[in-house]
Amino acid sequence: MKIVxxxxxxxxxxxxxxxxxxxxxxxxxxxxxxLIFNENSFTGTSRDSES
Structure with missing residues (x-):
């Protein structure tokens, strides 16, 4: 996969x-x-309708 x-x-x-x-x-x-991708890792936040 290539991150664009x-x-x-x-x-x-x-x-x-x-x-x-x-x-x-x-x-x-x-x-x-x-999400923010950096080489072989990522960071970010997730929200869902039950939280």
């Missing part, structure tokens, strides 16, 4: 199983990460 822009914003979601015994539907959580 060293500052990036990533947006998306992750899912996890509901703890409700009556539902087999996964819960979806939106997230946004602001």
């Amino acid at each position: 822009d060293h500052k990036q914003t990533w947006e998306g979601f992750f899912t996890y199983p509901s703890d409700d015994d009556y539902s087999d539907q996964d819960l979806e959580v939106t997230l946004k990460m602001e």
